Amino acid sequence: xxxxxxxxxxxxxxxxxxxxxxxxxxxxxxxxxxxxxxxxxxxxxxxxxxxxxxxxxxxxxxxxxxxxxxxxxxxxxxxxxxxxxxxxxxxxxxxxxxxxxxxxxxxxxxxxxxxxxxxxxxxxxxxxxxxxxxxx
Amino acid sequence: xxxxxxxxxxxxxxxxxxxxxxxxxxxxxxxxxxxxxxxxxxxxxxxxxxxxxxxxxxxxxxxxxxxxxxxxxxxxxxxxxxxxxxxxxxxxxxxxxxxxxxxxxxxxxxxxxxxxxxxxxxxxxxxxxxxxxxxxxxxxxxxxxxxxxxxxxxxxxxxxxxxxxxxxxxxxxxxxxxxxxxxxxxxxxxxxxxxxxxxxxxxxxxxxxxxxxxxxxxxxxxxxxxxxxxxxxxxxxxxxxxxxx
Numbered sequence: 001x002x003x004x005x006x007x008x009x010x011x012x013x014x015x016x017x018x019x020x021x022x023x024x025x026x027x028x029x030x031x032x033x034x035x036x037x038x039x040x041x042x043x044x045x046x047x048x049x050x051x052x053x054x055x056x057x058x059x060x061x062x063x064x065x066x067x068x069x070x071x072x073x074x075x076x077x078x079x080x081x082x083x084x085x086x087x088x089x090x091x092x093x094x095x096x097x098x099x100x101x102x103x104x105x106x107x108x109x110x111x112x113x114x115x116x117x118x119x120x121x122x123x124x125x126x127x128x129x130x131x132x133x134x135x136x
Numbered sequence: 137x138x139x140x141x142x143x144x145x146x147x148x149x150x151x152x153x154x155x156x157x158x159x160x161x162x163x164x165x166x167x168x169x170x171x172x173x174x175x176x177x178x179x180x181x182x183x184x185x186x187x188x189x190x191x192x193x194x195x196x197x198x199x200x201x202x203x204x205x206x207x208x209x210x211x212x213x214x215x216x217x218x219x220x221x222x223x224x225x226x227x228x229x230x231x232x233x234x235x236x237x238x239x240x241x242x243x244x245x246x247x248x249x250x251x252x253x254x255x256x257x258x259x260x261x262x263x264x265x266x267x268x269x270x271x272x273x274x275x276x277x278x279x280x281x282x283x284x285x286x287x288x289x290x291x292x293x294x295x296x297x298x299x300x301x302x303x304x305x306x307x308x309x310x311x312x313x314x315x316x317x318x319x320x321x322x323x324x325x326x327x328x329x330x331x332x333x334x335x336x337x338x339x340x341x342x343x344x345x346x347x348x349x350x351x352x353x354x355x356x357x358x359x360x361x362x363x364x365x366x367x368x369x370x371x372x373x374x375x376x377x378x379x380x381x
Contacts, residue, residue, distance in 0.1 A: 019333035021279075021297070022325065026289025038333075042289060 015048070020055045034064075036071075043075075047127055054088040061093075065127070080115065080123045138169030138227075138253075139184075139192045141207055143199030146231060147175050154231055154246060158198070161250040169194075174203070180210040188224065194373070196227035196253065200234040201273070201352045208263065208270045208370060227253050227373040234353055236306035237272045242375030252375045259378070260368035261316045264303040264351075267361050271351040272316075272370070275301040275363060278347040279327055285341035286323075297327030301340060301363050305379045316380050319367035339364045 015032025018024055022038040030046040037053035042060050044050065049066040052058060056071030067079040070086035076093040077083065083097035087105035094110040102108070115123070140162075146155060162168050170192070177183050184195065184207070195211060197203040204226075211224060229249040230238035243249045264271040279297040283290055293299065301323055304316040312334055314322045323340060325333040341362045342349060348356040 014334075016335040017333050018291075018335075019325065019327065019331045021293060021295035021327040021331050022333050023292040023294065024289055025292070028289050029287070 014051070020053070028060075052089075054086070076110070080127075137192050138167055138194045138196060139187050140169055140171045140196045140198050140229075141180075141184075141203065142171060142173045142175075143197075143203040143206075143231075144173075144175040146199060147173075151231060155198075158229055158231075158246050158250065161247060162253075165250055165254045167250065167253055169196075174206070180206060181213055184210045193223050194225045194227060194253075196229055198229045198231060200230065200232055201237050202234065202354045204228055204237050204272065205270060205352055205354065208272070212263070212270060212369065225256075225258060225371045225373055229253075236353060237304070240273060240304045240306045240379045241372060242378035244377075248375065253373060255375075257374055257376065258371050259317075259374045259380075261370045261372050262303055262319060263366045263369040264301070264321060264363060265366060266349070266351060266363040267357050269351055269355055269357065272304050273306045273352045274303060275349050275351045275357075276353075277342060277344055277349045277359070279325060281344050281346055283343040284323065285343070286335075286337050286339075291325075291333075293325055293327065295327035295331070297325065297331075299342075300324045300326075301342075303365060308379055314380070317368060319365060321363060321365050 013033065014035045016030055017035045018038045020037045024040045026042045028040065028042060028044045031048065033049045034046050035051045036056045036058065038056060040058045040060050044060050045063045047065060050062060050064040052069045052071045052073060054070040058071065058073045059075060061075045063078045065080050066082045067077055068084040069089045069091060072090040074092045077091065078096040079098065081098045083095060083100045085102045085106045087103040090107040092109045094113065096113045096115055098115050172183055174180065195207055197207045228238045228241060228243055229246050230243055231246060243252055266275055277299050279293040279295065279299045282293045282299050301321050302314045303321060305314040311332065312322060312324050320336040320338060321340060323335050323337060339362060341360060343360045349359055349361060350356055
């Protein structure tokens, strides 16, 4: 879904797109890819990928399989697989990730913690269970 | 047997030629059936329920979006509809303006509509519901000041534009894809050329103190109100050029 320069390759394929004129409050949960270009307050969770645009302002904990962050985030981010942080990103919170890439210029104010292989396996099993229950 | 339901406004003499043309074409195709004129009856539901009891399976709305929605309301609200749901079909012959539902079904004009009735290509389609009104296409409201409440979260739109709750797409040029079989409503917010938001939901509450919600370009509804969707509720006769898979 993501290209090397932290831009969305298939913008239209995302299940949910929140534009820059939209303010979201509450617990936002999804199964598919989510793109946030606006404001979000609460929490954000998906089984797939999250893309945070450079105009976005987030005050929420984020949990996703993959995450790509170019905007401002006040909260913890957990990317079970891959976390990409762009040069316009400002993050005030702790980061948990399977793999990470950080561009020059990004601001991170928090702890960085790489998820262990065992943790990743457990999370994968959990996700598979959730996906199966959703399909049923 | 086919039951053709003519809307009130078709009594206007300017539609005489079109109606004659439709009736001749239907006779040529061997599709003639019973005609019910909405101007002559007060109880559409009773009339349709009676026809279902008598064995009629295909109801054709001759008119516009309003005609279609009136007939859907009458069919769905019939006590016996659920028993006959899989057998009861809805067709459309568009006459005049405000025919976005027919356009979604791939029906351009009355002549093509007759051919589509003959081909009898049937699709199960979801049906939107808001404040006791059914809708096939979409509900639209001005975006400024609109608050949407979905599962556990709310959306506030600050800029001017439009919020569309789409069941069945009526505009081929729209940038989104909508599936009328998925049991979900597509929420599409456009506040500028490049400022578009999109998400899917089963139910949604809408609040706007200034503006009303308009369904299928016809009925205005006060907010706050809640919209929901009923999966595969209508069996529609559609053309091959319909705007959905």
